[in-house]
Amino acid sequence: MPTIAILYHPLIPRSQPLALAIEAWLRERQVNTWMGSTWDGQVQERLSQDTDWLVVLGGDGSILRAARYAAACGIPLFSINLGKLGFLSEVSPDEWPNKLSQILDGDYWLEPRLMLQAIWQRDGQPIGQQMALNEFVIGRGHQARVIYLKMYVDGDYVTRYAADGLIIATPTGSTAYAMAAGGPILPPQLPNYLVIPVAPHLGLNRALILPENAAVTIEVQMDHEANLTADGQDTIALQDGDRILIQKHHLQTHFARVGSSGYFYDRLMQRLGLSKE
Numbered sequence: 001m002p003t004i005a006i007l008y009h010p011l012i013p014r015s016q017p018l019a020l021a022i023e024a025w026l027r028e029r030q031v032n033t034w035m036g037s038t039w040d041g042q043v044q045e046r047l048s049q050d051t052d053w054l055v056v057l058g059g060d061g062s063i064l065r066a067a068r069y070a071a072a073c074g075i076p077l078f079s080i081n082l083g084k085l086g087f088l089s090e091v092s093p094d095e096w097p098n099k100l101s102q103i104l105d106g107d108y109w110l111e112p113r114l115m116l117q118a119i120w121q122r123d124g125q126p127i128g129q130q131m132a133l134n135e136f137v138i139g140r141g142h143q144a145r146v147i148y149l150k151m152y153v154d155g156d157y158v159t160r161y162a163a164d165g166l167i168i169a170t171p172t173g174s175t176a177y178a179m180a181a182g183g184p185i186l187p188p189q190l191p192n193y194l195v196i197p198v199a200p201h202l203g204l205n206r207a208l209i210l211p212e213n214a215a216v217t218i219e220v221q222m223d224h225e226a227n228l229t230a231d232g233q234d235t236i237a238l239q240d241g242d243r244i245l246i247q248k249h250h251l252q253t254h255f256a257r258v259g260s261s262g263y264f265y266d267r268l269m270q271r272l273g274l275s276k277e
Contacts, residue, residue: 002052003032007066009058010037012082018093019057025097029104038062047073053103053256059083060176064231067113067133067253076110078103078256085271087175090257102258109261110254113188114170114212117249120228122242131249132230134173138218138244139165139198141225146201148221153214160221165198168216168246175268177232183207187264193248215247 004026008019023033034051036043038058047054047069054073056066057080067088070077080096081089091099102108118136119129130136140147149161169178170193171186179185183196184207191212197205210216219241220226226238238244257263 001029001031003034003050004053004055005043005047005051006033006035007038007043007054007056007058007062007069008035009062009082010039012058014093015057015082018080018082022055022057022096022100025100031104038065044069044072047075051075053078055080055100057082060085060088061233063088064133065233068115068131068231071115071131071133071249071251071253074251076254076256087267087271088172088255090255090259099258103256108256108258111188111257112252112254113172114191114193115249115251115253116168116170116193116246118228118230119245120236120238120242121245122239128236130228130230130234130236131251132173133170133253134176134231135167135169135178136244136246137165137167137177137198137229137232138220138238139227139229140222141227143224145222145224147224147226150219150221151195152217152219153210155215155217159204161197161200161203163197163200163203166218167194167196167198168218169194169196173231175271178207184209185268212248215245218244218246220244 006019008015019035026033054070054075055078063079079089080091116132119126146162149166151158167178171188171190174186178196181196181198183194192209195208220238228236
């Protein structure tokens, strides 16, 4: 039998009790399990050693964090929504016994999701990198002042933004910050990603849709604080002249799905509170 890790959100009161119930249910079926917190920095190391599946309980933030763990370890992810929106989650808390039974019976399919990689450079030298499932955001800090961002695509200069920030989003992230900033919604199977300015001042104010193999370089120009943030969670302080290379990551997140392959559109309408009639 596979070994299944169960990750819970430490600040959602019902998350750990539900994780314990799922663990007991799996062990009754002779499945090896272990539990941990999505905030535990040691989780990824353990996932890479002895885990075949990952079950995560929480909202979209928990799933984004767990998705990076799962992608790095090459294991599929099954998600149970305990958050508000649940764009990424597969099932609600009352559905998990039936749906997890399907997983154990092999009645599921895996949905790959494109991920992005950012490598930031200072004085021509790489100083760090990060992956993201939703988006990277290059934004201003605490001061309400624009930053200037020169963008190159595949080495060719495109434009200079004066804006609060710039969102570089995957199709998964098109329903997150990118949508709030007025960007288009992309179904998850599309091999593209988006570049969207946040509150642009003059200049290009439209979203650009780029092919998956495009490489975007952003040069930061400012005399005050600016940051690079991955999936709204990990933030890196930037300096004037820093360059960020963003491109498709060679890893993908694989979500375990137990419903129709057309689930995305039904879920989109539900989460937005819209009728299909």
